[in-house]
Amino acid sequence: MSTTPSPVVDTTAESPEPRNGVDRFFEITRRRSTVGAEVRGGVVTFVTMAYIVILNPIILSGGIDVDGNSLGFTQVAAVTALTAGVMTVLFGLVTRLPFAFAAGLGINSFLAVSVVGQVTWAEAMGLVVINGLLIVLLAATGLRRMIFDAVPVQLKLAITVGIGLFIAFIGFVDAGFVTTTGASSPPIGLGVDGSVATVPTLIFVFTLLLTGVLVARKVKGGILIGLVSGTVLAVVVEAIWNIGPKFTDDGVNPGGWGLSVPELPASLVSIPDLSLIGQVSFGSFERIGVLAALMLVFTLVFTNFFDAMGTMTGLSKEAGVADAKGDFPRLKSALIVEGVGAVAGGYASASSNTVFIESGAGIGEGARTGLANVVTGGLFLVAMFFTPLVSIVPTEVAAAALVIVGALMMAQIRYIDFSEFSVLLPVFLAVTVMPLTYSIANGIGAGFISWVIVRALSGKAKEISPLLWIVAAGFVLYFARGPLEVLLAG
Numbered sequence: 203m204s205t206t207p208s209p210v211v212d213t214t215a216e217s218p219e220p221r222n223g224v225d226r227f228f229e230i231t232r233r234r235s236t237v238g239a240e241v242r243g244g245v246v247t248f249v250t251m252a253y254i255v256i257l258n259p260i261i262l263s264g265g266i267d268v269d270g271n272s273l274g275f276t277q278v279a280a281v282t283a284l285t286a287g288v289m290t291v292l293f294g295l296v297t298r299l300p301f302a303f304a305a306g307l308g309i310n311s312f313l314a315v316s317v318v319g320q321v322t323w324a325e326a327m328g329l330v331v332i333n334g335l336l337i338v339l340l341a342a343t344g345l346r347r348m349i350f351d352a353v354p355v356q357l358k359l360a361i362t363v364g365i366g367l368f369i370a371f372i373g374f375v376d377a378g379f380v381t382t383t384g385a386s387s388p389p390i391g392l393g394v395d396g397s398v399a400t401v402p403t404l405i406f407v408f409t410l411l412l413t414g415v416l417v418a419r420k421v422k423g424g425i426l427i428g429l430v431s432g433t434v435l436a437v438v439v440e441a442i443w444n445i446g447p448k449f450t451d452d453g454v455n456p457g458g459w460g461l462s463v464p465e466l467p468a469s470l471v472s473i474p475d476l477s478l479i480g481q482v483s484f485g486s487f488e489r490i491g492v493l494a495a496l497m498l499v500f501t502l503v504f505t506n507f508f509d510a511m512g513t514m515t516g517l518s519k520e521a522g523v524a525d526a527k528g529d530f531p532r533l534k535s536a537l538i539v540e541g542v543g544a545v546a547g548g549y550a551s552a553s554s555n556t557v558f559i560e561s562g563a564g565i566g567e568g569a570r571t572g573l574a575n576v577v578t579g580g581l582f583l584v585a586m587f588f589t590p591l592v593s594i595v596p597t598e599v600a601a602a603a604l605v606i607v608g609a610l611m612m613a614q615i616r617y618i619d620f621s622e623f624s625v626l627l628p629v630f631l632a633v634t635v636m637p638l639t640y641s642i643a644n645g646i647g648a649g650f651i652s653w654v655i656v657r658a659l660s661g662k663a664k665e666i667s668p669l670l671w672i673v674a675a676g677f678v679l680y681f682a683r684g685p686l687e688v689l690l691a692g
Contacts (some may be wrong), residue, residue, distance in 0.1 A: 228298050228571040233523065235570040239422075240300075243569025244577025246426045247302050248585075250563040250603045251286075251578070252595055254304045255585055256462055258282040261307075262553060265314030267322045268489075273478065273551060279589050280474035281550040287582030289543045289555045294575025296539050297532045300564055301517050301557045302578045303543050309505055310553035317498055320490050324483035327548045329495065331482055333502035334544025334554065340507070341537035350511060350533065352667035357649050358528035360629040362516035362614045364636035364645045369559050370608025371637035373601035376460060377406035400457040401445055402598040405436050409602035417566070417606060425567045425603050432599035436464035461597040467590035474586040478551035497687050504680045506554055508643045510540045513557045520611055521565045559642075562607040624660040628653035647677035 218231050225231050230240060259278035266272050282305055289303035309330070317326045340346040374380040378400055383391045393399055398407065413428030421427065439445070440463060448458035487495045518530035530536070543555035564574050585591075615633075620626045632649025636642055654666055654674045679686065 224573070228573045230571050230573060233570040235568065237573065239568030240571055240573040241577050242423050242426055243300060243564035243567040244574035245564075245581070246429065246567040246603065247300070247558075247561050247564030247569065247574065248578045248581040249426070249429050249595055250560040250600045251302060251304055251558055252585065253461060253597055253600055254286065254307075254558075255279055255283050255582075255589060257307075258305045258310055258553065260461075261310050261314050262551075265318045265323070267318040267326070268320060269322050271323060273323055274475070276472075276589075277475045277478045278552065280476055280586055281478050281552040283582050283586040283589065284474065284476065285543075285547050285550045285552040285555050287579045287586070289539075289546055290575050290579030290582060292542070292579075293536070293539050293557075294572030294579065296572075297536045298572035299518070299523065299530070299532070299536060300521060300561060300569035300571060300574040301514060301536075302561045302564070302575055303555045304558050304582075305547055305553040306506065306509065306556040309502060309556075312501065312505065313553055320494070320498075321486040322483065322489075323551065324481050325486040325489065327551050327553075328482045328484040329486055329498055329502060330548030330554050331545050332484070332499055333506055334541050334546075334548060336499070336503055337506055337541030337544055338538055339541075341534065341541050344534070346507070346511075346537045347534055349669055349673055350537070351527070351529070352669040352673070353528070353650075354653065354670075355527055356618050356625050356629055357632060357646075357653060358515050359519070359614050359618050360632040360649055361512040361642075361646060362519045362611055363618075363629075364633040364649075365512060365516040365559055365562075365642060366608040366611025366614070367633060368608075368636040368640075368642060368645070369562060369611065370605045371640075373604030373608065376604070377598045377601035378403040378460060379406060379601075394456060401439060401443065402436075402457070402459050402596065405432060405439065405596075406598040406602055408432065408435065409599050410605055413602055413606050423567065425563055425606060428606075429595070429599060429603055432602060433464060433595050436596050436599055437466070437594065440464050459596050459598065462595070464594055464596045464599075466594065470591050471587055472589055474589075476550075480549065481551050482549055494687065497683060501680070501683055502554070504676065505641075505643045506544055506556060508646045509641075510537075510556045512642045512646050513559050514540075516559070516611060516614075517557070517561055517565060519614055520562055520607075521570055523570065560604065560607075562611060563603045566603075566607050566610050624656045624662060627656055643680070647680060650674045651677055 259275045262278050263273050263275045286304040293301060293303055313326050379393060380390055383389060393403055409428055409432030412431060413425055416424030416427055446455055446458050447463050448455050448460050514536060515528055518524035524530045540556060547553050547555035618629055628649045631652050632645045635648040636645030651674045654671055657666055
């Protein structure tokens with residue numbers, strides 16, 4: 203493990219012969235990795251992503267659809283783990299890359315907040331399935347790859363850096379280290395009233411510093427050791443002081459754990475309820491009209507398409523499997539499988555499944571191949587039966603790993619030439635808009651639009667791909683979708 207970005211793996215160079223069939227299939231030796239590193243990386247990725255089994259049900263079950271119905275928490279937890287496990291393993295086997303899958307947070311929030319107020323949950327999931335089919339079609343025809351290739355390398359690197367800051371920001375917020383102030387200025391601040399005043403946040407700081415020292419000293423398994431140590435400490439602290447959750451039936455407990463309380467559950471095993479699978483309807487076009495339904499699909503496709511593209515770009519750079527242009531092995535297959543994740547997530551009522559930026563934690567631990575995905579996916583499938591056990595790892599501990607990974611990805615900025623302001627401004631916007639708006643797609647859109655406008659008006663129009671112009675125009679529509687929806691509704 204290194205504190206600097208991994209070098210690009212030269213697969214054409216002479217390398218040791220694979221040791222066995224598994225090594226040959228996953229190209230473990232060829233990518234200068236080991237089975238141990240892949241297993242550790244897969245476990246670390248699962249630990250940093252395990253919160254999704256709890257968080258996705260919280261988000262989706264909180265949405266009341268147009269008929270007044272909601273999704274069951276335990277049912278959503280089961281299909282969340284199932285879909286994440288199946289798609290993560292599938293992606294690892296098809297692409298041999300260590301990018302894990304789970305329900306995308308941007309899309310599940312969009313469904314729960316904006317979509318189900320207009321349609322039923324079954325109809326909302328039908329829109330997700332359509333979104334996935336369109337993405338598969340774009341990938342299979344090569345159009346998605348063409349768009350990917352049209353993106354300048356400077357923007358691809360900027361996406362990597364932006365995702366790094368986004369990951370770190372998510373970590374800081376999840377840990378309670380950064381909080382909203384409730385004021386217009388400043389909108390966010392440090393901890394509680396400008397102080398690190400809660401025990402969970404202190405445990406985050408401890409885990410962050412411990413993991414940072416282990417990574418700096420190049421200790422194998424440093425991130426995993428940090429996560430396990432932080433979790434053990436959290437369990438002990440909770441057992442002694444009984445801190446409890448932040449959100450309770452009696453109100454908000456400011457010093458509580460953010461998402462899951464680190465305590466041993468009364469029962470470790472539960473039988474998964476998979477009754478939500480197949481609860482899909484395509485009646486939204488009749489219920490709200492074709493144009494309104496298409497606008498929702500448009501929003502889903504843009505969010506899914508560019509979030510995944512940006513995430514895979516950043517992760518492939520961090521894993522050292524991307525070339526100088528930002529392309530990585532089996533790119534077309536990766537893009538197709540990512541679309542299948544949206545279809546599978548919609549069909550299972552788990553929301554669109556996509557590549558998770560938390561995979562960077564496993565990559566930081568040494569994962570370089572799809573074998574890590576098999577480990578992560580397998581753990582998700584096991585988690586279906588051990589949902590109570592998954593909740594032991596508190597968000598504050600997992601957040602420390604995200605900050606470490608964000609720092610590692612930030613180092614990619616050194617490869618960008620900032621001598622031209624027409625490059626500097628789009629890169630700056632792409633990097634900063636991601637964390638500040640809590641959206642990878644928003645950052646990519648800001649970068650694309652500013653790139654084509656500033657570069658074109660700076661005498662560089664001939665260097666811009668026509669596809670990039672089209673995508674930038676699409677992002678203009680994406681950013682204006684709110685007023686457009688109102689206009690169409692009228």
